[in-house]
Amino acid sequence: MELKLADVQAALAKLYSHYPEAGHNGDSLRQISADYFEDLTDDRTSQAEFLQAVKLARRRCKFFPKIADIIELRNELRANPIRKPVAGLIEESMERTPEMQAEGELNLEIIRVMISQHVNPEEAREIVFARAN
Numbered sequence: 001m002e003l004k005l006a007d008v009q010a011a012l013a014k015l016y017s018h019y020p021e022a023g024h025n026g027d028s029l030r031q032i033s034a035d036y037f038e039d040l041t042d043d044r045t046s047q048a049e050f051l052q053a054v055k056l057a058r059r060r061c062k063f064f065p066k067i068a069d070i071i072e073l074r075n076e077l078r079a080n081p082i083r084k085p086v087a088g089l090i091e092e093s094m095e096r097t098p099e100m101q102a103e104g105e106l107n108l109e110i111i112r113v114m115i116s117q118h119v120n121p122e123e124a125r126e127i128v129f130a131r132a133n
Contacts, residue, residue: 001047003040009033011054013115015064017107022064026115039067040074049074052082 012033016024024032040050053073057065060073096104106128113124 003037003045003047003050005033005037007047007050008037008040011051012036013111014108015054015058016111018058019064020121024064025120026118029111029115036067036070039071043071045074049077052077
């Protein structure tokens with residue numbers, strides 16, 4: 001499937017929740033997403049390749065991944081594709097609890113507020129909590 005800017009924006013917003021020390025805000029995430037999208041589409045990166053590379057980056061990168069990190073991981077995936085297990089042999093061992101789901105939704109809402117209102121993470125968190133009360 002073709003990679004879209006919205007895919008990059010959503011993945012980087014989610015990735016930011018793992019690297020809050022990166023200090024990005026809505027404006028910087030929007031700009032980074034556009035730049036990453038341009039670089040990835042120049043290299044004909046598919047949506048699946050991008051999402052797999054982001055997943056690997058989350059596991060391997062100690063800091064918010066640069067586009068060079070994502071492209072390097074994408075190239076590694078191209079050289080060594082991930083093979084899907086034969087159906088029934090390996091089951092998913094990680095189920096998301098309701099608490100994990102709620103925390104993920106809260107983090108995504110905070111990031112949406114950061115992007116839409118151009119505020120830092122702390123201000124976005126306050127806005128989200130104020131809406132809830």
